[in-house]
């Protein structure tokens with residue numbers, strides 16, 4: 001068993017509560033505050049977490065489990081964010097959608113067998129990686145974006 005698997009799964013289970021703590025009571029000015037022209041607002045980060053959960057993180061894990069060493073296409077973020085559906089970008093919708101999608105991911109992850117964790121996929125930007133390594137990446141991705149939201153909030157408050 002991977003060293004951090006239990007901790008990693010617990011961390012994924014904690015992210016929604018962390019997001020609610022961070023943004024559950026902030027106004028639109030805080031959500032839409034853009035720290036620099038090329039940086040994301042907190043609302044955009046929340047939308048990214050929802051979209052990634054559905055279309056990147058869980059989808060890649062599903063393919064690794066179901067297919068034999070699948071070729072995983074790179075995710076073109078620039079294209080995606082120019083064309084994505086923005087009709088559920090209100091804060092409470094984003095939080096609810098993240099909760100639902102994360103629960104679905106955990107439902108799948110929690111029933112993986114030991115042999116499943118060693119399965120691999122190939123993605124041009126990362127090379128070959130196992131399901132276990134993808135879980136590490138998943139947790140790291142949450143952490144990076146939680147820190148980004150914390151930084152946005154602090155800057156918007158003028159800290």
Ligand code: NI
Nearest residue numbers: 048052141145
């Ligand atoms: Ni990201």
